[in-house]
Amino acid sequence: MSKHTHSCRHIAIVGAGLAGLSAAIRLLQQGHQVVLFDAAPQAGGRARGILHDQAVIDNGQHLCLGAYHATLALLREADLNAEQVFTRVPLALHMHNGPQRMSLVTPACLPAPLHVLWGLMTARGLALTDKWHAIRWMLSLKKHAFRLTQDITVESLLKQGRQTDTVTRMLWEPLCLAALNTPLATASAQVFLNILHDSFQQRRSDSDFLIIKSDLSSTLIEPLMEKVSALGGQVCLRTAVVSVRHESGKCIVETAQAQQSFDDVILAVGPHQLKTIVSGLPLPSFDYQPITTVYLQYPSATRLPHAVMGLCHGIAQWAFDRGPCCNQPGLLAIVISAHGPLPSDKLLLIRQCITELNQALSAYGMHLDQPPLWTQVITEKRATFSCTPGLQRPHTTTVQPHIYLAGDYIACPYPATIESAVSSGFAAAGQLSAAH
Numbered sequence: 001m002s003k004h005t006h007s008c009r010h011i012a013i014v015g016a017g018l019a020g021l022s023a024a025i026r027l028l029q030q031g032h033q034v035v036l037f038d039a040a041p042q043a044g045g046r047a048r049g050i051l052h053d054q055a056v057i058d059n060g061q062h063l064c065l066g067a068y069h070a071t072l073a074l075l076r077e078a079d080l081n082a083e084q085v086f087t088r089v090p091l092a093l094h095m096h097n098g099p100q101r102m103s104l105v106t107p108a109c110l111p112a113p114l115h116v117l118w119g120l121m122t123a124r125g126l127a128l129t130d131k132w133h134a135i136r137w138m139l140s141l142k143k144h145a146f147r148l149t150q151d152i153t154v155e156s157l158l159k160q161g162r163q164t165d166t167v168t169r170m171l172w173e174p175l176c177l178a179a180l181n182t183p184l185a186t187a188s189a190q191v192f193l194n195i196l197h198d199s200f201q202q203r204r205s206d207s208d209f210l211i212i213k214s215d216l217s218s219t220l221i222e223p224l225m226e227k228v229s230a231l232g233g234q235v236c237l238r239t240a241v242v243s244v245r246h247e248s249g250k251c252i253v254e255t256a257q258a259q260q261s262f263d264d265v266i267l268a269v270g271p272h273q274l275k276t277i278v279s280g281l282p283l284p285s286f287d288y289q290p291i292t293t294v295y296l297q298y299p300s301a302t303r304l305p306h307a308v309m310g311l312c313h314g315i316a317q318w319a320f321d322r323g324p325c326c327n328q329p330g331l332l333a334i335v336i337s338a339h340g341p342l343p344s345d346k347l348l349l350i351r352q353c354i355t356e357l358n359q360a361l362s363a364y365g366m367h368l369d370q371p372p373l374w375t376q377v378i379t380e381k382r383a384t385f386s387c388t389p390g391l392q393r394p395h396t397t398t399v400q401p402h403i404y405l406a407g408d409y410i411a412c413p414y415p416a417t418i419e420s421a422v423s424s425g426f427a428a429a430g431q432l433s434a435a436h
Contacts (some may be wrong), residue, residue: 007436010034012253012260014241014277015047015268018418019085019406021224022074022425023266028231029077030433035262036233039240042217043225047418049215052376053297056215060293060380061320061333066208067198068419070426085219086210087307087325091119095170095310096360101125102170106207113142116200116207128168137161138200146197148190151389153155154180157189172372174310179290179318179335180387180415188389194413209308211325244278246400266428268406272393280400284392286409291338291383294353296372300329305364314356315339330369330373332357346377384416385409388431396428404428 010033013020016038024034042048049056064071075082093104102125106115120126120135140161148157154176158168169171173184179195191220198206202330212219228235236255243254244265251265267274271283294316304321311317323329334353336342343349350372358367385391393411396404407414410424 001251003141009432009436010261011035011264011266011269011432012244012251012262013266013406014244014253015037015045015407016040016043016225016235016237017268017317017407018074018221018224019045019408019410019419019425019428020266020268021221021228022070022422023268023406023429024228024233024425025074025077025224025231026426026429027341027432028228028233030386031427032433034228034233035260036187036228036235036242037239037253038235038237042221043235043237044217044221046380047206047216047421048221049217050378051415052295053374055297055328055331056218057295057331057333057376057378058212058216058293060291060383061318061335061377062212062216062418064210064212064418065195065199065206066210067195067202068210068422069418070423071419074224074422074424078224078225080220082210085213087213088205089211089307090327091115091207091209091312092306092308093119093171094306094308095174095312096363097170097312098359099362101360101363104171105357106204108204110204112204112206113138113201115204117207125170126167127164130164133162134166134167134171137163139194141196142149142201146193151184151188151190154187154189154192155184157192158184166386170310174312174317180389181338181384181419182415183338186386186388188387188391188415190389191387191413191415195415198413204377207287211307211320214326214328215428231338241277243401246402247410251402264402264404264432266404266425266432268425268428270382270407271385271409274405278400278403281398281403281405283394287386287388288382289338289384289386290379290381292339292349292379294336294341294350294378295376295378296332296334296350296354297374298330298332298368298370298372302330302332304332304367305361305366309357309360310354311360313359314352315342316353316356319357319360343378346375349377387415396424396431404432 106119322331406428408420
């Protein structure tokens with residue numbers, strides 16, 4: 001993106017996650033001066049790599065979609081090749097309810113949305129009644145442009161659409177949990193429809209799974225940080241901002257080490273952290289949902305039948321084979337979304353995940369007989385906000401002049417995702433530049 005002709009602003013960005021990094025790169029390209037603060041020793045926020053044993057794993061198994069246009073735009077602006085960052089997997093859903101299997105594979109020769117309709121028509125493991133109700137519902141949603149007159153829960157939406165128990169359990173519920181990280185009974189139907197529309201109705205490639213090829217830090221966050229530095233931005237890690245205030249036409253940013261004056265500030269931290277930094281910002285109260293990822297390292301020859309497998313018969317929802325996707329042979333990631341209390345004994349949790357995975361593998365005559373070489377359980381207790389019907393999310397501008405917000409909780413069509421974080425950073429940068 002070329003630089004714009006306007007006055008150069010001195011801008012502080014608090015938070016070096018994807019929202020903060022996106023805002024920083026966009027503003028630096030526009031000719032502004034940017035200082036990026038983060039209390040952590042590494043950038044990335046919840047999107048970061050963690051060293052374990054001899055492998056680097058993510059703080060959670062993340063998944064992007066081909067419809068994440070802001071994320072792909074960020075890569076272009078940072079001079080990163082998306083094909084080197086992501087493994088692109090065309091839409092293929094292999095779902096398992098114990099030994100029962102449902103496979104929905106979309107053909108490469110058909111454009112959207114025909115590829116999804118054909119996938120539903122030819123899906124293995126769904127009865128004709130399941131397919132008929134699913135296809136009829138999708139056509140009805142398209143007729144109404146995937147818009148509701150009033151937001152309701154996904155559970156109510158599926159009942160209105162007369163979706164069968166099988167197609168709900170094997171298709172819509174896993175997709176809802178993967179996208180919104182909120183249970184069907186409380187998840188926003190309109191936000192879910194936004195995801196379905198953007199993924200299934202525009203371009204065939206929009207429905208592709210985009211899986212980070214290695215860990216998030218080395219593949220994405222560190223190259224973005226290098227771009228910030230190359231553009232002249234200053235990065236201050238291990239520097240906690242304790243307060244931000246606006247006085248005498250300037251924004252005062254105070255850390256434990258110093259106090260600095262800026263023209264503008266973008267607060268790219270979680271809403272639960274804002275109250276400790278700045279006062280007088282009216283924000284809605286969010287509920288949160290956890291995500292737990294159970295990593296299982298098996299011998300390098302271990303392979304799952306599919307790179308991504310859905311699990312519909314227990315506490316786990318997805319199993320990722322990080323060998324073909326992330327060049328980490330034998331490493332499996334089991335994802336548990338929007339869950340209630342889990343076994344406090346991590347060994348019991350790990351055994352339960354292995355049992356559920358083996359139940360799915362029985363459909364292929366496979367079984368993981370030996371215990372894993374090592375394991376790691378990572379739980380993000382505030383992984384995402386609960387994406388409920390009609391939830392009022394704040395905008396990037398605030399009641400305090402020259403103070404802006406960014407983060408995956410900012411108002412946008414999507415739930416808390418990497419795409420939401422990136423688009424909020426771009427939006428904050430755009431609002432700031434437009435004001436001057």
